[in-house]
Amino acid sequence: MAESVSYWICSCGKSNFKHVKRCSACNKRRPRRWLLFVVLPIALILLLAILGQKNGDGAVKTPLAAEQQAFLSIIEQSRTKISEAPNSLAASEELGQRDTGLSEFANVVGWQGVVLGVQKMQGKGGISIDLGGTNVVAGVHLAYELDTLISPENAELFAEILNLKRGDLVVFSGRFAQRNGAVVELSYTGAGSVSSPEFLFEFSEISVLDQ
Numbered sequence: 001m002a003e004s005v006s007y008w009i010c011s012c013g014k015s016n017f018k019h020v021k022r023c024s025a026c027n028k029r030r031p032r033r034w035l036l037f038v039v040l041p042i043a044l045i046l047l048l049a050i051l052g053q054k055n056g057d058g059a060v061k062t063p064l065a066a067e068q069q070a071f072l073s074i075i076e077q078s079r080t081k082i083s084e085a086p087n088s089l090a091a092s093e094e095l096g097q098r099d100t101g102l103s104e105f106a107n108v109v110g111w112q113g114v115v116l117g118v119q120k121m122q123g124k125g126g127i128s129i130d131l132g133g134t135n136v137v138a139g140v141h142l143a144y145e146l147d148t149l150i151s152p153e154n155a156e157l158f159a160e161i162l163n164l165k166r167g168d169l170v171v172f173s174g175r176f177a178q179r180n181g182a183v184v185e186l187s188y189t190g191a192g193s194v195s196s197p198e199f200l201f202e203f204s205e206i207s208v209l210d211q
Contacts, residue, residue, distance in 0.1 A: 062171075062209065068111045068131065074101060075134055075197065082194050095193060099182040102199075107175050112209060115168040118161050124149035125161050127203070129170065136176075136201035141184055146177050148202040160206050174203040 022029055064072075078098040085091040113129035113136065120126070121140065126149055128137045138148045152158050164170065176183045177200035184200040187193040 062112065064112055065110050067105060067108070071102065071105050072132055072134060074098065079194055088190075091194075092190070095190070096182070099185055102183045103176070103178055103181055105176060105183075106178065108201075109173045110171055111173070112169065112171050115164050115166055115170055117166055118164050121149055122147075124151050125158055126150075127161050127164070127206070128198070129172065133196060135196070135198040136172075137186060137198050138203055139186065139200060141177070141186060141200055144179050144184060146179070146184060146200060148177055148200055150203060157203065157206065164206070164208070169209045170206055171209045172203055172207075173205040174201055176201055 075098065078094060081094050082091045085094060111131065113131045116128040116130050116135065118125065118127045126137070126139050128135050128139075138150050140147050140149060150158050150161060178184065185193050186198040186200055187196070192198075
């Protein structure tokens with residue numbers, strides 16, 4: 001067992017007995033080391049809180065808009081319900097109810113996502129943005145005759161997407177395309193519309209999010 005220390009050393013270099021509160025040479029008060037056990041843990045907690053607000057590359061992550069969180073929450077809840085559906089009819093009904101419910105998010109302001117790709121379609125610009133397992137797409141639904149592609153005539157927005165690349169974190173605004181009171185989902189299969197839905201979207205603004 002280590003020997004118990006019976007003295008303390010002042011900053012002036014003088015050794016003093018443990019029970020003495022002031023240095024016998026310079027009269028300085030004995031350091032209050034117990035403060036370290038209070039201050040250091042608090043400082044550590046604050047540091048961890050600051051680091052917790054940063055993502056993997058060290059950039060502070062801007063919180064998602066409340067509406068975007070609610071939108072994604074509805075989709076996740078619907079996935080659970082569909083996975084528990086007793087048959088395909090019930091699953092299809094749930095999917096329809098989901099898309100009708102999502103129509104309340106018609107107008108979008110300041111949502112965030114990651115660019116999956118930008119391409120040319122019919123002489124216009126198409127773009128797909130991942131919100132977190134759910135995508136919004138500027139594209140075309142031929143059967144419904146809906147077109148949300150970004151035209152070169154929309155010069156400012158078209159110029160913005162010309163500079164985007166896959167993996168860019170962006171903030172955007174616009175509105176969901178709708179038909180018969182429901183948002184328009186573009187997946188070719190029912191499984192795709194559940195696991196990774198893609199919604200037709202008309203963008204009004206897109207810009208790279210400052211990090």
